[in-house]
Amino acid sequence: MAEPADPAVLQILALRAAVLGAVRRFFEARDFVEVETPAIVPSPGLDVHLEAFEVRTPRGKPAGWLATSPEYQMKRLLSAGAERIFQLCRSYRGEEHGQHHEREFTMLEWYRADATSDDVIRDTEELVAFLAEAIDQPAPELQPPWQRLTVEEALQFHANVEIDPLVRDEESFFRVWAEDVQPRLGTERPVVVTDWPSSMASLARLKPNGMADRFEAFFRGVELCNGFGELTDAAEQRRRFANDQAQRQAAGAPVYPIDERFLEDLERGMPESGGNALGVDRLLMLLVGADSIQAVMPFPEERL
Amino acid sequence: MADTSDVKKGFKMLIDGVPFAVVGHQFVKPGKGQAFVRTRLKNMMTGAVIDRTFKSGEKLEKADTEERTMQYLYAEGDSRVFMDARSYEQISLSNEQLGENVYYLLDGTEVDIMLFEGRPIGVTPPTFVELVVTETEPGFKGDSSGNTTKPATCETGLKVNVPLFVNTGDKLKVDTRTGDYVERVKG
Numbered sequence: 001m002a003e004p005a006d007p008a009v010l011q012i013l014a015l016r017a018a019v020l021g022a023v024r025r026f027f028e029a030r031d032f033v034e035v036e037t038p039a040i041v042p043s044p045g046l047d048v049h050l051e052a053f054e055v056r057t058p059r060g061k062p063a064g065w066l067a068t069s070p071e072y073q074m075k076r077l078l079s080a081g082a083e084r085i086f087q088l089c090r091s092y093r094g095e096e097h098g099q100h101h102e103r104e105f106t107m108l109e110w111y112r113a114d115a116t117s118d119d120v121i122r123d124t125e126e127l128v129a130f131l132a133e134a135i136d137q138p139a140p141e142l143q144p145p146w147q148r149l150t151v152e153e154a155l156q157f158h159a160n161v162e163i164d165p166l167v168r169d170e171e172s173f174f175r176v177w178a179e180d181v182q183p184r185l186g187t188e189r190p191v192v193v194t195d196w197p198s199s200m201a202s203l204a205r206l207k208p209n210g211m212a213d214r215f216e217a218f219f220r221g222v223e224l225c226n227g228f229g230e231l232t233d234a235a236e237q238r239r240r241f242a243n244d245q246a247q248r249q250a251a252g253a254p255v256y257p258i259d260e261r262f263l264e265d266l267e268r269g270m271p272e273s274g275g276n277a278l279g280v281d282r283l284l285m286l287l288v289g290a291d292s293i294q295a296v297m298p299f300p301e302e303r304l
Numbered sequence: 305m306a307d308t309s310d311v312k313k314g315f316k317m318l319i320d321g322v323p324f325a326v327v328g329h330q331f332v333k334p335g336k337g338q339a340f341v342r343t344r345l346k347n348m349m350t351g352a353v354i355d356r357t358f359k360s361g362e363k364l365e366k367a368d369t370e371e372r373t374m375q376y377l378y379a380e381g382d383s384r385v386f387m388d389a390r391s392y393e394q395i396s397l398s399n400e401q402l403g404e405n406v407y408y409l410l411d412g413t414e415v416d417i418m419l420f421e422g423r424p425i426g427v428t429p430p431t432f433v434e435l436v437v438t439e440t441e442p443g444f445k446g447d448s449s450g451n452t453t454k455p456a457t458c459e460t461g462l463k464v465n466v467p468l469f470v471n472t473g474d475k476l477k478v479d480t481r482t483g484d485y486v487e488r489v490k491g
Contacts (some may be wrong), residue, residue, distance in 0.1 A: 047336045095309070095360070096339065099329025171359070174337035179357055182334055216308055216335055226335060 012298050015040055022134035026127050032084040037073035040064045043259035046244035051094040066092035069277050072262040078113055079265035086110035099292040106280040113271040117213050120274035141189045150195035158184045159191035167197045184216035192217045204228035219286050227276030234267035306364045308341040317369040323348040323367035323420050368421050376413045397424050405461035408433045408480045429480045437474050
C-alpha cells in the first residue's frame with residue numbers, strides 16, 4: 001500500500017474514532033441511550049455571553065439558530081420519560097476563536113434522571129479515566145476521585161480575593177477568574193469547581209446554601225465541562241430567561257426568544273436530574289498533550 | 305477602528321499614546337462568562353513587555369507604524385543618517401536612539417527602521433554583520449591563565465570577546481542580537 005499523503009491527519013482521525021467509540025461503550029455499559037437532537041433550534045440558549053449563528057431558509061426567512069448546546073431538547077426528552085441519555089453532536093458558537101475555541105466543536109452531553117450533580121461528577125471522573133485507558137494513555141493523575149474546590153475557595157486560594165463583593169461586578173469576577181484563577185486550576189490533577197454564585201446559575205438549581213448546583217472540571221487550566229443539578233422549576237426558569245433577555249438587551253446583544261416548548265415540558269414535569277456538557281476536542285487535546293484543540297481536529301476553521 | 309478580533313502576533317496598537325506590538329495572545333472565556341483576549345505586549349518605544357487583558361470585542365486603536373528598509377549613509381555629529389534607496393528620503397537617528405546598534409553600522413548597511421507616526425523609534429540591523437578588528441593583543445602564545453578568549457575592538461568601536469587566534473586586521477562575523485563573536489571570515 002502507498003504511504004499516506006498526510007499521516008498527521010490520519011493520526012487525528014484514528015484518535016477521534018477511538019475516543020468516540022470508547023465514549024459510546026462507556027455509556028452503553030451504564031444503560032444510557034444515545035440520542036440525536038436537531039442542530040437548528042428555535043432558541044440557541046440565553047446565557048448573556050453566548051453568541052449564536054442565525055439560520056435562514058433558502059428564501060431568506062428566519063429559521064432559528066444553530067444550537068450552542070443540545071440542552072433544551074435533551075431535557076425535553078427527560079420530561080418525555082427518558083432516564084439516561086447521552087449525545088455526541090456538533091455545537092456552534094460565534095465569535096469564539098483561540099487555542100481552546102472553535103466556532104464548531106464536538107460536544108458530549110449526558111443526563112441522568114433521578115440523580116444529582118454528584119452522580120454526574122462521578123460519571124465524568126470515570127469517563128475521562130476510561131477514555132485515557134482506551135487510547136493507551138493511562139494517566140494515574142486522572143483516576144477518581146478528583147480534587148474538589150468551591151468557587152469561593154478557588155478565588156481565595158489562587159487569587160487571594162473574597163467572593164463577596166467581587167461577585168457583584170460580574171466583569172471583574174470573570175477578569176480575575178481568567179487572569180489569576182483558571183490558569184492555575186488542575187495543573188497536576190483535574191479539579192472540580194462547585195458552588196457557583198447564584199447569579200451564574202444558568203440552568204442549575206440552587207443548593208440549600210444558596211449557591212448554584214453547578215460544577216465545572218478543569219485540567220491544566222482548561223475548562224473541560226460544565227454540569228448542573230438541573231433546575232426543574234418552570235416558573236423560576238422563566239424568571240431567569242426573562243432576566244437573561246433583559247441583560248442581553250442592556251448589553252446591546254441580540255435577544256433570542258424563550259424556548260416555550262422547553263418551558264411547557266418543564267412545567268409538565270421533569271425529574272430531578274443531573275447533566276453535564278463536555279468539550280470533546282478539549283478532552284482529546286488534554287489526553288494526548290496537544291497545545292490546542294485545532295491540533296486534534298481534521299478541519300479546524302483555519303484549515304477549512 | 306480595530307477590535308480584539310484583529311489581535312494577532314505583530315498587531316500594533318496604541319495604549320495611552322504609546323505603540324505596543326502583540327507578542328502573544330490567547331482567547332479565554334471562563335465558563336459561561338465574559339470572553340477576554342489576554343495579550344502580551346511589547347512597548348515599541350522602550351522594549352518593556354507587559355500583560356494586558358481586553359474584553360472580547362473591545363475597540364482598539366491601531367498604531368500608525370511602518371517598517372522601512374533603509375541604508376546607512378554617514379555620521380553627522382551625534383546622529384546617524386539613513387536613506388530609503390527607492391525614494392531617496394533621508395532620516396536621522398540619534399546615537400542615543402540607536403543604542404548598541406551604532407556598532408553595527410558600516411557604509412551601506414541595510415537596516416529596518418520602525419516609524420511611529422512618521423518618526424523613527426527603532427532600528428533592526430542585519431542579524432549578522434562583518435567587522436574588521438582594529439585592536440587586539442597579539443596571540444597570547446603559551447598563555448597559562450586558562451583564558452580562551454581575549455577582548456578585541458572592531459572598526460565601529462564594538463568591543464567583543466574573540467578566540468586567542470584572532471589578530472588585528474581580521475574580519476569577524478558578529479551576531480547583532482547578542483553582540484557575540486560568531487566566526488572569523490576570510491577576506
